[in-house]
Amino acid sequence: MKKSECANQCFLNGFNCAQAVFSTYSVDLGLEAETALKISCGFGAGMAFTGETCGAVTGALMLIGLKNGKVRAEDEAAKEKTYALVQEFAHRFIDLHGSLKCKDLLGYDISHTDELIAAREKQIFTTFCPGYVVDACEIVEELLEISK
Numbered sequence: 001m002k003k004s005e006c007a008n009q010c011f012l013n014g015f016n017c018a019q020a021v022f023s024t025y026s027v028d029l030g031l032e033a034e035t036a037l038k039i040s041c042g043f044g045a046g047m048a049f050t051g052e053t054c055g056a057v058t059g060a061l062m063l064i065g066l067k068n069g070k071v072r073a074e075d076e077a078a079k080e081k082t083y084a085l086v087q088e089f090a091h092r093f094i095d096l097h098g099s100l101k102c103k104d105l106l107g108y109d110i111s112h113t114d115e116l117i118a119a120r121e122k123q124i125f126t127t128f129c130p131g132y133v134v135d136a137c138e139i140v141e142e143l144l145e146i147s148k
Helices: 003-012 017-029 033-048 055-068 076-097 102-106 113-121 124-144
Strands: none
Touching (some): 003 017, 003 124, 017 055, 017 124, 033 055, 033 102, 055 076, 055 124, 076 124, 113 124
């Protein structure tokens, strides 16, 4: 099974989109899956139902940082590489879906209770989010050259 399919299964099994993406690849990058699940928990649903940046996106961005991020103040090359990869990820995701924002991707502003309820009733999360999870995984796999 491809890692993107594993991430999608993780999402369908009850973890949020950020957790699904981040935890699926974290072990390959030296971080335990349980720790990755904890770190990424607050990023799902556009950062805890605020409808902002899609959790599948933030999960992927955390992976980019985990692999390439700056850990020494003077390491500007690591920062530049990380930023360049984040920008490339964002461009590719936007090209596919038109936005990075959860509320734009879902068509509901889930920061409002009535719209969150409507999105749940229309099964928007199970209809659209699996595709965002898979696409985020496939983009980040390519950018980071992570095994599929």
